[in-house]
Amino acid sequence: MRNHGLVAFVITTAVLVPAAAHYLSAGHDQVVKFATATTSTLELAGAKIEARLEHPLVDPGESLRIKLVASSAVGKRLDVGLLVYGSKGDEDDRVPSPPVGVAHKTVSIAIDAEGNGSIEIAIPLAGAVENRYSPSPFTSYEVLVMAPRAATKLDRLRRNSALIGEGEGIPEYNASASKFMNLYSWRHDLQGEDATLFGEGVVARLDAHTRTINPAIAIETPSTTEVGKVFAVAVTVKNASRKPARGLVLDVETPIGVVDGAEGIEALVMPDNATFDLDAGESRRFQFRVMPDQVGVLGLYARVTCNGDDCDDDSALxxxxxxDATEIVKAQVVDEAPSIVGRK
Structure with missing residues (x-):
């Protein structure tokens, strides 16, 4: 989404720039700053546990660092169940699939004489699938912290889950999938053991994401720039296939957060898009100009769509x-040198 309330600049087309043009590239630090830290709490065996993700957005395959902090615990150690699940990309289906299993661990927190303790766990994030209906800059994961017995039960149900009649109309869940999805929806009308293991206050849930990186689309943007100043963003698009691609449209958007309702900053992107064709094996680099009006971390999402007659929806492009992301900082104020008045 773009902020059209900013001062408009008259630029009518994206500029194809030479490969030798120099840009300062943003790095990993700017990307991880785009998502703010998140926490969730649960009670387990009389102890209170805070689960925290300092950086809930990482690169695909990078380790997500999960910190667990326990207080009011009894004994020398506290065992905690940990699950990490990833989206299968079909959560908007009438019958969505159970998630991808990324990790299942039981971790032990060493407890001191005051009943406090902490541990940090690193889990590589990989295996989730982008939402097939709503292209997004991010792929979704979920971290679940609970009693070890609850984690074992939930993950056993997930592993035994299956869809019956898939490809033959609307599928149905088998018994394990039906049970899993009922528990995974975290309903508050659970009974018996299910209420004890999965009821309110005994499961911590944290959202995590990886950013989308398409090898056919590369962004070059400054790591930092000043608010209120126009800066250049270069996007290189490569057609690695053996056939030409016609009717392509390149957009650079400024998402404000990784989840709905997140607070973030926007910017005016000029021009709105670029239309072009690519021969087989051809690369082109385009320049966009961006005008931010707020301090913070500005997200940049470059995506190619196709409006041609022979478009391939599964194309790598x-x-x-x-x-990618750029950090927007306060403008530096340079004091004017005081005038010198000579004596007469």
Missing amino acids: TKSGTF
Whole structure:
């Protein structure tokens, strides 16, 4: 989404720039700053546990660092169940699939004489699938912290889950999938053991994400720039296939957060898009100009769509985009040198 309330600049087309043009590239630090830290709490065996993700957005395959902090615990150690699940990309289906299993661990927190303790766990994030209906700069994961027995039960149900009649109309869940999805929806009308293991206050849930990176689309943007100043963003698009691609449209968007309702900053992107064709094996680099009006971390999402007559929805060019970020800082104020008045 773009902020059209900013001062408009008259630029009518994206500029094809030479490969030798120099840009300062943003790095990993700017990307991880785009998502703010998140916490969730649970009670386990009389102890209170805070689960925290300092950086809930990482690169695909990078380790997500999960910190667990216990207080009011009894004994020398506290065992905690940990699950990490990833989206299968079909959560908007009438019968969505159970998630991808990324990790299942039981971790032990060493407890001191005051009943306090902490531990940090690193889990590589990989295996989730982008939402097939709503192209997004991010792929979704979920961290679940609970009693070890609850984690074992929930993950056993997930592993035994299956869809019956898939490909033959609307599928149905088998018994394990039906039970899993009922528990995974975290309903508050659970009974018996299910209420004890999965009821309110005994499961901590944290959202995590990886950014989308399409090898066919590369963004070059400054790591930092000043608010209120126009800066250049270069996007290189490569057609690695053996056939030409016609009717392509390149957009650079400024998502404000990794989840709905997140607070973030926007910017005016000029021009709105670029239309072009690519021969087989051809690369082109385009320049966009961006005008931020707020301090913070600005997300940039470059994505190619196709409006041609022979578009391929599964093309490497159009199946996903690439996300990057630039940190917008306060403008430096330079004091004017005082005038010198000579004596008469």
